[in-house]
Amino acid sequence: MKARVEVSFRDGVLDPEAQAIGRALASLGFGDVRGVRRTKVIELDLATTDRATAESELKAMCEQLLANPVIETYRISLTE
Amino acid sequence: MKARVEVSFRDGVLDPEAQAIGRALASLGFGDVRGVRRTKVIELDLATTDRATAESELKAMCEQLLANPVIETYRISLTE
Numbered sequence: 001m002k003a004r005v006e007v008s009f010r011d012g013v014l015d016p017e018a019q020a021i022g023r024a025l026a027s028l029g030f031g032d033v034r035g036v037r038r039t040k041v042i043e044l045d046l047a048t049t050d051r052a053t054a055e056s057e058l059k060a061m062c063e064q065l066l067a068n069p070v071i072e073t074y075r076i077s078l079t080e
Numbered sequence: 081m082k083a084r085v086e087v088s089f090r091d092g093v094l095d096p097e098a099q100a101i102g103r104a105l106a107s108l109g110f111g112d113v114r115g116v117r118r119t120k121v122i123e124l125d126l127a128t129t130d131r132a133t134a135e136s137e138l139k140a141m142c143e144q145l146l147a148n149p150v151i152e153t154y155r156i157s158l159t160e
Contacts, residue, residue: 006121018122021122021145021146025141025145028141028144030140030141032126032127032128032137033124033125033127034125034126034127035123035124035125036122036123036124037123038120038121038122039121039123040118040120041086041118041119041120042098042101042116042117043115043116043117043118043119044113044115044116045115045116046112046113046114047112047113047114057110057112060110061105061108064108065101065104065105
């Protein structure tokens with residue numbers, strides 16, 4: 001089973017790297033950029049074929065490693 | 081106009097951070113993970129409303145900053 005985990009900063013949380021990208025684009029002459037946001041996407045190949053097992057495992061992986069629940073939110077999607 | 085840039089490593093290019101995630105998941109007891117891949121997603125708010133302008137600007141942004149053409153590929157999508 002293939003899993004896709006999208007991890008983004010919570011609204012209102014400062015993303016220094018996104019800000020740095022915005023400044024760098026401006027310094028390269030791209031004056032058209034009004035906002036920059038970043039999302040981390042982690043794709044996982046899971047041995048299990050059971051959807052419920054995959055979902056609970058992924059939730060635990062996110063809570064323990066892939067996302068920082070204090071400043072990040074995550075979204076999980078599964079494909080057979 | 082909103083733009084979404086997805087940047088991934090080219091096939092065959094080693095992604096040390098993805099490997100580290102894989103090892104960390106295994107050490108946390110998640111033995112079900114067979115592969116890990118990462119994608120960087122950068123969302124941009126552009127002032128322009130002209131699609132062709134946005135596309136050419138985004139291509140230049142990717143070539144100059146957002147992606148390393150030697151080891152990464154990128155995919156651009158636009159929404160009004």
